[in-house]
Amino acid sequence: MSVRVTTCVGPAVTPHRDDLARLRIAVFRDWPYLYEGDLDHERRYLAAYANSPRSVFVLALDGDAVIGASSGIPLGDDGEAFQAPFRTRGMAVDEVCYFGESVLLRDYRGQGIGHTFFDEREAHARRLGGFAWTAFCALERDADDPRCPPAYRPNDAFWAKRGYRRQDDLFCTLWWTEPDAASERRRKNRPPTASVAKRPCRRRAAGKSGSLGSPNSPDLPPTHLVTNAWRRSRYGARIFSASECAHRLRFWLRPLDA
Numbered sequence: 001m002s003v004r005v006t007t008c009v010g011p012a013v014t015p016h017r018d019d020l021a022r023l024r025i026a027v028f029r030d031w032p033y034l035y036e037g038d039l040d041h042e043r044r045y046l047a048a049y050a051n052s053p054r055s056v057f058v059l060a061l062d063g064d065a066v067i068g069a070s071s072g073i074p075l076g077d078d079g080e081a082f083q084a085p086f087r088t089r090g091m092a093v094d095e096v097c098y099f100g101e102s103v104l105l106r107d108y109r110g111q112g113i114g115h116t117f118f119d120e121r122e123a124h125a126r127r128l129g130g131f132a133w134t135a136f137c138a139l140e141r142d143a144d145d146p147r148c149p150p151a152y153r154p155n156d157a158f159w160a161k162r163g164y165r166r167q168d169d170l171f172c173t174l175w176w177t178e179p180d181a182a183s184e185r186r187r188k189n190r191p192p193t194a195s196v197a198k199r200p201c202r203r204r205a206a207g208k209s210g211s212l213g214s215p216n217s218p219d220l221p222p223t224h225l226v227t228n229a230w231r232r233s234r235y236g237a238r239i240f241s242a243s244e245c246a247h248r249l250r251f252w253l254r255p256l257d258a
């Protein structure tokens, strides 16, 4: 397989929108993300990037197929949920270039494409100019979560080697629907386990499914799993379906010219 990497700035990503949506849904279905993909949400998310002329998508292509992608956007052009933690800390939002995510199909991993994604996005930030920091956020899961596959290898060492440092006081909370236990078992053809079936945020949806992305919350319950009553007390009745779970993401930062 021969992979080529190309960079799309701003609206240039639009022709790839549906391929990217499918890729994100496929990769983020797995641990640790467990994201029950929603094409409409994906299209809105990608449109927000395409609407910023300073955003970037680094695409990895095998022939015409998009097999990997990585995104970046000036934090000032991104949503309030991502900006607020930086403001609270007293950092200038305009000095941060935010990296959205990297996704690569499993068969193409371990060949250096993940490093290329960082190289290209950091180069884009330098070309734009004016940034002191590059940043991204990473999902945190309970260390004893029974859904973690035995062979799972976290990315922390990779990120640390690239000069990124985990920030204890910078995090945001996003909400998304996780696949329910029964559909995951069918997908993976695995027998049920009691601990997975019992997890409260894996309930079936009541009403329409919700969207990824929400306000920040400094005080999630310890397990990061919340009840509807807790959600209402915190956010009011407006937003979340019963199937959505709160997910805490921690920011990692690196000085751009370090």
Ligand SMILES: CC(C)(COP(=O)(O)OP(=O)(O)OC[C@H]1O[C@@H](n2cnc3c(N)ncnc32)[C@H](O)[C@@H]1OP(=O)(O)O)[C@@H](O)C(=O)NCCC(=O)NCCS
Binding pocket: 027, 100, 101, 102, 103, 104, 105, 108, 109, 110, 111, 112, 113, 114, 115, 116, 153, 155, 158, 161
């Ligand atoms: C994160 C991701 C894009 C990395 O892509 P990749 O092309 O496999 O990464 P690279 O080949 O550039 O490797 C990066 C580092 O991880 C190491 N690595 C990669 N796969 C590994 C594996 N299976 N076991 C051990 N180390 C591995 C590499 O050796 C390298 O470390 P090094 O610099 O010390 O050599 C890819 O794994 C992925 O899509 N993961 C799922 C989605 C995700 O977690 N995204 C990140 C958060 S949004």
